[in-house]
Amino acid sequence: MSEDGTEILIVGDGPAGLTAATYLARFRRRVLVADGGAPRARWIPLSHNMPGFPRGITGDAILERMTEQATEYGAVIEDGRIERLTRDGDGFITRLNGRDLRVRAVLLATGVVDHHPDLPGVERAIERALVRICPICDGFEAIDKAVAVIGDDDKGVREAAFLRTYSDRVTLIHTGPAEALTEQAEMARLGIELIRAPIDNVRLDGDRVTALSWGGTFRSFDLVYSALGTSANAAVAEALNARTGEDGRLFVDAHQATSVPGLYAAGDVVRGLNQIAVASAEAAVAATAIHNALREADGWTVS
Ligand SMILES: Cc1cc2nc3c(=O)[nH]c(=O)nc-3n(C[C@H](O)[C@H](O)[C@H](O)COP(=O)(O)OP(=O)(O)OC[C@H]3O[C@@H](n4cnc5c(N)ncnc54)[C@H](O)[C@@H]3O)c2cc1C
Incomplete structure (x- = not known):
């Protein structure tokens, strides 16, 4: 675990990363979100299919609300990009803004880039x-x-x-x-x-x-x-040999786990529908799976 107590790193501060941050913070986990800037959601002029907003909501407003909710429960959001993850026992080690971070699990919520x-x-x-x-x-x-x-x-x-x-x-x-x-x-x-x-x-x-x-x-x-397509921001996972599809997006199981133990993924970077509702749903599944895996590792489950 990092000196500051961070247990879980979320890479990406779009709807997937921020939803997972809220869930994990409410599971009382010390969670850090690395904010690489410019989430795709920022491009949304006015979304009319976001559940719960019958008159529509802008991408900026969605992100603002999600950020407020995640930080309300103690999630920490820090500007900076994660360039590389290295295995460290059962967890990972990485660098953010010049310091080493040791974490027990990582959620990649890094999205895609539009062409x-x-x-x-x-x-x-x-x-x-x-x-x-x-x-x-x-x-x-x-x-x-x-x-x-x-x-x-x-x-x-x-x-x-x-x-x-x-x-x-x-x-x-x-x-x-x-x-x-x-x-x-x-x-x-x-x-x-x-x-x-x-x-x-x-x-x-x-x-x-x-x-x-x-x-x-x-x-x-x-x-x-x-209709010129997208490129997935999956380089960090690919360097760990995570399984990807032909389109470069990550394969995950029913719990959003990638083929690399301890590395989860949610949102556009995962094969599926590029939608906020989907990104949030996947993030909720991933966050719960991460929390349960750590509970199990710590002997906090009933066998
Ligand atoms: C013009 C437009 C309109 C859209 N309209 C709608 C709509 O009406 N309804 C709807 O449901 N969806 C809509 N979408 C799609 C929606 O924006 C995406 O499905 C959603 O943003 C996916 O969320 P995400 O968290 O997976 O990725 P993003 O929102 O793209 O966030 C990913 C974040 O990860 C960060 N990141 C990437 N790599 C790193 C790294 N190495 N280190 C640190 N950070 C990193 C990026 O900087 C970014 O901030 C629209 C998209 C566009 C472009």
Whole structure:
């Protein structure tokens, strides 16, 4: 255990890490959250599918409330990134802000990084919900809109097909090589329009409308979804040979344990649905499993 008494390290201060921090602090565990900054949740302009918030809530407000709740029960949140974990007996040793930390268990709640389309002004457009990332989150707010999906492989087709639930004006702008698109017959069957355009010819314009042009032609859409995928922040686990899928996200068991003993994971970094409700649910499962494993190690369970 660390000199300051920290037993459990949570890496990441998004919804998964903060939910786990609240649970573990309420289990009376000494828990430290390493805050690497810029959780994905910060990008959410207004979430309408967060349980309990019928009029919606911003990503910032969600994080603020979760931080308040975790610290209320004694969780400590410290700015800084965890670059490496090393096995230390049954636990782990790491460094944070120049000091060694010895902990009994680690929860990775490190999330993913979005591959945004390389368009000038894209970050501002995401803030204004003109460029969107997650049709599961906000497809409902695209009902009857003229929707474009930017993709470079068949993921774009799948996302465009998903959006047909909401609009009959769905266009796929395929910016990748021709051979990366294999589902054209399905697109035609579903009534999805196809535009092939290099990303250089795609433009964001105006306050409410996203405008796109290619080959001298000009078309406007109400909003654009990016289907360019994500990269998992799983390097710390990979260095310990944790099992990952093809997409780089971590495999976990029913208790959110990775293939490395004592290392748990929750949220977007784990294979599954990238959603706050899911991240929080996984974090609750992981926190309870960690607490019970430590109780067992300390002989505090009934056999
Ligand atoms: C534009 C947008 C809109 C969305 N809308 C919704 C919505 O309406 N509803 C919904 O449910 N979901 C929505 N989502 C998805 C939601 O944001 C994610 O599912 C959620 O944030 C996942 O939480 P997380 O804790 O796993 O990861 P994150 O929120 O990404 O937090 C991970 C944290 O880990 C930190 N970290 C990473 N590596 C390290 C390290 N080595 N050391 C220390 N810290 C590290 C990162 O800096 C980050 O702070 C949206 C996402 C986007 C981008």
